[in-house]
Amino acid sequence: MTEHKYQAYNARNFREITQLADWPASALREIETVARVLPFKTNNYVVDELIDWDQIPGDPMYTLNFPRRELLRAAHWQRLSRAVTRGLPEHDLKSLVRAIQLELNPDPSSQSANVPLLNGHRVSGAQHKYRETVLFFPQAGQSCHAFCTFCFRWPQFVGFSQSRFSGKDSQTMAEYLKIHPRVTDLLITGGDPMTMRAGVLETCLTPFLGKDLAHLRTIRIGTKSLSYWPYRYLSDPDSDDLLRLFDRVVKSGRNLSIMAHFNHPVELSTEAVRKAIIRLRGTGAQIRTQSPLLHHINDKPELWAEMWRQQVDLNCIPYYMFVERDTGAKHFFALPLERCWQIFRQAYQRVSGLGRTVKGPVMSATPGKVEILGVTELNDEKVFMLRFIQGRNADWVDRPFFALYDRTATWLNGLKPAFGEHDFFFEKELKGMLTARMQPMG
Ligand code: SF4
Numbered sequence: 111m112t113e114h115k116y117q118a119y120n121a122r123n124f125r126e127i128t129q130l131a132d133w134p135a136s137a138l139r140e141i142e143t144v145a146r147v148l149p150f151k152t153n154n155y156v157v158d159e160l161i162d163w164d165q166i167p168g169d170p171m172y173t174l175n176f177p178r179r180e181l182l183r184a185a186h187w188q189r190l191s192r193a194v195t196r197g198l199p200e201h202d203l204k205s206l207v208r209a210i211q212l213e214l215n216p217d218p219s220s221q222s223a224n225v226p227l228l229n230g231h232r233v234s235g236a237q238h239k240y241r242e243t244v245l246f247f248p249q250a251g252q253s254c255h256a257f258c259t260f261c262f263r264w265p266q267f268v269g270f271s272q273s274r275f276s277g278k279d280s281q282t283m284a285e286y287l288k289i290h291p292r293v294t295d296l297l298i299t300g301g302d303p304m305t306m307r308a309g310v311l312e313t314c315l316t317p318f319l320g321k322d323l324a325h326l327r328t329i330r331i332g333t334k335s336l337s338y339w340p341y342r343y344l345s346d347p348d349s350d351d352l353l354r355l356f357d358r359v360v361k362s363g364r365n366l367s368i369m370a371h372f373n374h375p376v377e378l379s380t381e382a383v384r385k386a387i388i389r390l391r392g393t394g395a396q397i398r399t400q401s402p403l404l405h406h407i408n409d410k411p412e413l414w415a416e417m418w419r420q421q422v423d424l425n426c427i428p429y430y431m432f433v434e435r436d437t438g439a440k441h442f443f444a445l446p447l448e449r450c451w452q453i454f455r456q457a458y459q460r461v462s463g464l465g466r467t468v469k470g471p472v473m474s475a476t477p478g479k480v481e482i483l484g485v486t487e488l489n490d491e492k493v494f495m496l497r498f499i500q501g502r503n504a505d506w507v508d509r510p511f512f513a514l515y516d517r518t519a520t521w522l523n524g525l526k527p528a529f530g531e532h533d534f535f536f537e538k539e540l541k542g543m544l545t546a547r548m549q550p551m552g
Pocket of ligand 1: 253254256257258260261262263264300301302333334371
């Protein structure tokens with residue numbers, strides 16, 4: 111296949127994008143200004159094949175990649191744009207930007223407390239929150255083919271060292287796994303690990319493929335490359351090497367699950383993504399799909415139903431609908447929890463059983479993955495029914511619990527226990543875990 115040359119655009123060179131040639135200077139300046147706070151990167155595939163430039167500014171793929179003033183709260187936008195217009199010295203501008211970033215909750219769900227210890231030392235680039243699953247963030251995969259404006263890992267891209275998970279050494283990770291035989295799943299994540307060259311990824315994965323880690327049954331790779339750069343599997347110079355590597359992972363007797371991130375059906379519509387999915391599946395890898403529910407991008411049940419139907423057509427497995435996390439530009443993308451549930455159930459009702467592998471809406475919150483089962487009335491009280499799909503304590507999983515109905519709540523921490531309880535059943539134990547830096551059970 112003809113090679114497609116990847117061209118990234120960011121705050122420095124986005125003015126070269128042909129489609130922006132006639133835009134007024136003020137609109138371009140707005141992009142640049144917001145991009146000081148939130149990371150901005152797109153590429154020629156997104157610009158030329160996914161964005162419908164006749165639908166700006168409402169086009170979902172444009173909204174997904176291009177900064178706009180509404181991503182900042184009004185007060186932040188006013189302070190920053192005034193400072194830029196007044197020509198504040200760069201050093202002072204940087205301080206202002208960092209102050210704004212610190213107000214955007216750069217460590218959502220206490221991720222930094224998930225870092226495990228090996229021989230008394232932190233395993234850098236790792237998170238171990240749930241008993242069976244460990245996350246590894248290889249250093250070479252700390253970028254993406256494009257950046258999502260809603261990204262919950264945005265602090266990793268703007269230089270927050272305390273929020274950066276980045277591991278050079280997968281051998282240390284493998285040593286940690288050897289002494290944790292209850293871990294069955296390893297999720298390689300980032301950024302996007304599929305920005306790594308095939309050879310670098312092979313070096314990273316090899317320590318996990320040996321017989322000495324027989325309890326490790328699944329290698330998952332979290333990626334948005336199918337959506338943002340499907341040529342990764344078709345025509346990049348090392349595409350074939352990459353597929354051979356996946357073949358090798360499958361031949362090691364493990365399940366290889368590509369955790370593919372799709373936010374809108376348009377991302378499944380191009381010839382390139384469809385061919386890439388066929389090639390990937392040809393290695394024996396499974397593709398599971400997930401996305402947050404995002405105001406202005408995919409907040410309609412028919413879009414989700416269409417996305418799940420297309421994914422099943424393409425032999426992918428719908429996996430998660432997430433609630434937008436409490437970080438970054440959350441105020442722009444978030445929806446009330448009840449609305450999330452309504453969108454989920456209306457979409458779920460429209461697909462056949464094969465699309466109902468999906469779980470949601472789910473909050474990846476500090477105590478675990480909490481699913482909203484619905485809104486109902488019990489003992490004359492209107493309540494949310496909830497359950498853990500994953501918990502810091504495995505014993506919390508699948509226990510129903512109830513929160514007082516709240517019309518405006520958008521996250522778990524906005525909910526209060528129902529039926530006059532002071533705390534949710536897990537809160538006391540959670541506090542203890544946080545205090546003890548939350549060592550996972552092994
Ligand atoms: S692909 Fe994932 S990590 Fe990368 S910008 Fe999007 S949400 Fe963030």
